Amino acid sequence: MKAQKDTLLEKIDSPEELKQLSVEELHRYCDELRQYIIEECATNPGHLASSLGAVELAAALHYVYDTPHDKLVWDVGHQTYPHKIITGRREAFRNKRRLGGISGFPRMEESPYDAFGGGHASVSISAAYGMAKAAHLQGGKEQVVAIIGDGSMTGGLAFEGLNNAGADKESDLLVILNDNNMAIDQATGALKSYLVKISTSRHYNRIKRKLWNLLSHVPFVLRLCQKAGNAVKQGLLKNSNLFESLNFRYFGPIDGHDIEGLVRVLRALRQIEGPKLLHVMTTKGKGLQPAEHDPAVWHAPGCFDPRTGERIAKPSSAARFQDVFGQTLVDLAHLDERVVGITPAMPSGCSMNILMQEMPERCFDVGIAEGHAVTFSAGLAASGMRPFCNIYSSFMQRAYDNVIHDVAIQHLPVILCLDRGGLVGEDGATHHGSFDLAYFATVPNLIVSAPASERELRNLMYTALKSDRPFVIRYPRGAGRGEAWEGEPFEELPIGRGRRLREGEQIALLSIGTTATFAAEAAERLAEEGISAAHYDLRYAKPLDEELLREVGERFQRVITIEDGALRGGVGEAVTAWFSTHGYTPTICTLGIPDRFIEHGTPKELYHLCGFDTEGIVQRAKAMGNK
Secondary structure, three states: OOOOOOOHHHHOOOHHHHOOOOHHHHHHHHHHHHHHHHHHHHHOOOOOHHHHHOHHHHHHHHHHOOOOOOEEEEOOOOOOHHHHHHOOOOOHHHHOOOOOOOOOOOOOOOOOOOOOOOOOOOOHHHHHHHHHHHHHHOOOOOOEEEEEEOOHHHOHHHHHHHHHHHOOOOOOEEEEEEEOOEOOOEOOOHHHHHHHHHHHOHHHHHHHHHHHHHHOOOHHHHHHHHHHHHHHHHHHHOOOOHHHHOOOEEEEEEEOOOHHHHHHHHHHHHOOOOEEEEEEEOOOOOOOHHHHHOOOHHHOOOOEOOOOOOEOOOOOOOOEHHHHHHHHHHHHHHHOOOEEEEEOOOOOOOOOHHHHHHOHHHEEEOOOOHHHHHHHHHHHHHOOOEEEEEEEHHHHHHHHHHHHHHHHOOOOOOEEEEEOOEOOOOOOOOOOEOOHHHHHHOOOOOEEEOOOOHHHHHHHHHHHHHHOOOEEEEOOOOEOOOOOOOOOOOOOOOOOOOEEEEOOOOEEEEEOOOHHHHHHHHHHHHHHOOOOEEEEEOOEEEOOOHHHHHHHHHHOOEEEEEEEEEOOOOHHHHHHHHHHHOOOOOEEEEEEEOOOOOOOOOHHHHHHHHOOOHHHHHHHHHHHHOO
């Protein structure tokens, strides 16, 4: 639905204009807003299901609160499309996540309504409490709301924030728990069971609804309603309230798609001081039947027909790296009964769901808890298991200390598989796996590798299992190059050894990981222009192949390194340092991700922007040849 003159959607460009609507008109506005999100995401994909579930919640918050003076802190940002559109970015939404367009996540520099940036889970409560405390210290009157999904509530940082904020009765903080029983995949763990118990108790909810309908129209009586409701809950559910035990006044659960009820309760909560938590029940994918039935798939579904819900898949003859990982993990589990899989809430995202379906007792989804995932894996390894711990590269940053302290120092054979290494594309700076090669290469005892192809990923996983050492394998998002891999016999790859892929005489190209494809294409292009380029694949960032580097140092005076990772502290700098230490003096050009945060765009656009695609390598090689 492109906005027409007779739609409410086109008339609303700010929360101030939204407030001019009657509560009854909000129903129509939310319907139009939801349909707009569906139609725009059908052709310009993004995080769909989470945002569809948060339409009424976003509208009610901006209707009740005085934003941007009052602060809304959205956890992760998957649910913020309605918020962005309400706050003056309706037309800009058409170019979300595109190069030069708005981000798919909250960004402070993008809008004053984005009170805090968010791409990783569980940060909202800590950040919001900091803002609420600052307001109190500075004598401000603004109120602060953290909107966190039930999946994000499984992260330890969320509980650290609750624990700290709950002890402070002076700061006004409202936490809204957007409970849809989903993170990206189905929610897991004891917290999920607790929330389900609260939300599905028929006796409690029948009594609670009667109390709230009678009493929840004014703040004073709402407090009585809250106390009465919690007393009923303790009596019927036979346990105390988790959030009340952390000194948060608990309200709910309430229907997150009842816009009138949301507005009424939020208005009352504005008048209640101190830390509060409102439990809101929503449906992920609300308003789009396929998304409601399969919210995990429709979390980020790609292009689709907005009328039929039929997804439009891009044809590819090559397997995705994540699927190579998932099937290989199953094959290794059949070979070795010690093999187990661990993921922090990403079984479908990393394809560990393949093992989860075939051998559920040997696969563990620990929730959005990366640090715990690593240390849990270390405990498994210490007791004789061989854990494959799969964490997206940018999320692994949150578990860096766990890797050092619990895995590397103790030399435990944990295989850390880093999906989404390098530039991931449209999710932007918060999700690029820019730093892994650099930050893990500094850690003693770690082996750090990057496969150039699907078959190499399969063989590196086998090598890691056989090594009985802490082992890192990082690989990119998306499809490989179409190489045969499934059912291929395993080959153990020598640790710390690369390979020469192409002979050459004038210049050496040293690639790591899937940048080997760019280097191979560049070598062909250079040959057509009369420049003879050799191509070496390093395969390991640590340990480096000293024999290979010695060959390059003795034969070439011009060297280009290529990596899909940060240049500062990266593989190129390590190679340069090795040459210098061993007395070799070639002219070296290092290509990779520069020392700045790279915004969103397609991977192809970003590779070109950073200058390490095929064209960038060719131009640098030609420039070096002319010196």
